Amino acid sequence: MKPAFSVLFFTVTSGIGYGLLMWLVAMQLISGQVGELQNFLMVGFIGLTLATLGLLSSTLHLANPKNAWRAFSRFRTSWLSREGVFSLLYYPVILIYAYVLYANGGELTLVLKVIGAVSLLIALATVICTGMIYASLKPIRQWHNPLVTPLYLLFSVTSGALAYTMLSLALEASLSPLATSAFVILLFISLLMKIIYFKSIGKPEGSTIGSATGFTQAQVRLLDAGHNADTFLTKEFVFDAGAMKLLRLRWLMIILLFIVPLLLVVATYMFDVAPAVYFAMVSLYFGLFIERWLFFAEARHVVRLYHGDQRA
């Protein structure tokens, strides 16, 4: 699949935004303390801005955005519709939470805790829906994989934990031990899961040119695709980056997304080198971009079987 920048930016950025907001509310619910209200509003504003920027960018790839409002209408069947509904529903809930907290002067009442918990659930649901949009597509076996949705969720929560760590260091000059250690643990889990994912999509399975043409007992080879210029199908689904490039990018992704942030966060924590955590965030962001780019570039739609591929 062709990686479209708007979709890469959307999934990565809104993932971090929702992850950050989840951590912000979760930490308040866990500790029962709000801390500086000003800092809470600041972090909340950053998280919501990231999520919104991502959502806005996702509408950029629509060919007919004037009908985008209709996308909320098929909640019962479409994951894209569910994502839209949850992402929109999130705004009033988190804004009410922030407003009541502000009006209360920072006191966490029971009602507030409930609202906070609901906002957590909606943020989780939004990210899960994003993953399910891809995981529900059967013609792309690299996406129709049980690890795709957990990975989307993990990357959102992990990057959110780092963003939370970074912002708490910047605003309160102290690291939250809980968020920091959670980040390290989540990073290890996501690395492990990503490696299992790479293994599982590497297996030769799925549809073949034989099942695509019905000639399952014969050797089939495309002679003529029927057109001598690009078509919508080749533009949308046929994308070849080259095996070597993909492999190199996998390593670059592992370095930028996992190794560098881990070392830098450990350095920040153990040796008190504060700026390291900012570089960790930058490295993680680029790593996530490469991860998402690979997620598209390595996905092979079965329509490619009608354009010369032997197997999906």
Next chain:
Amino acid sequence: MKLGLVIDLDTCVGCHACATACKQWNTSGTIGPLSDQNPYGKNPIGSWLNRIRTYEVKEPSADQKLPSADPKLSKADQRTASDNQESSCGSQQFDLYALATKGESTLSFAGINSATGAPASKTVHMPMSCMQCEDADCVTVCPTGASYKRAEDGIVLIDQDKCMGCNLCSWACPYGARELDEEQGVMKKCTLCVDRIYDEKLPESERQPACVLSCPTSSRVFGDFDDPSSDVSRLTIERGGKGLMPELGYKPTNRYLPPRETAQVPAMAKTKQPALSKLKKWANRVIAR
């Protein structure tokens, strides 16, 4: 009703008449226009609802493993094979390639050519349009409700006024049946010429999709798969019509008929010619000059 097409891979000559007739009809039909970009330039591109590809199909050589050696896949194949058998009321399942590899077929082209020793092969033209799937994921994934499948006849359609052009339905379609119209920003797909087949102003023989009417070899047949006496049901049973990519579970309605078994054309053998006929031939050539 379960309307759909049967396509005969034995007789299709790959002339693209179905595709052009489709474009011509539908560009002014209910979902039209079907726009083209740069139509007379170097890289023309546009929406087509029907595309024809050409394949070489041949007997796999002994050292080449078939790409469909996947156990999951073969299970799915078996499942559809038994499905077909059920629908064919016990008549014998006809799979040319299955027979050929089992060695039960002596006439099949898919064998070793005795004269040259090379594996015989065949060129197959395969037109593809919307399969009008029973389990159409393109409809399920649509967030706006623009994509829908009609309950009365099973035709999958797109409401052009509701589509927001997110492309998700084209991603969900394994057959490449959906193409975005870049000019209007909405998705286009085969309508099975819904604006022809019910038009009572047309003579009854013309109430068929444009692709079916235009086919010079009658390789395309339109009809109701729910009616066991219809041409499409009969052909599917008689010729062992197959749906494509059954393993994905979309339950495509359209069926493809495999090429018939044909007698192998013997390779031209070199025969010794008598000296006199050689001389005659030479003389004829000289005179012709």
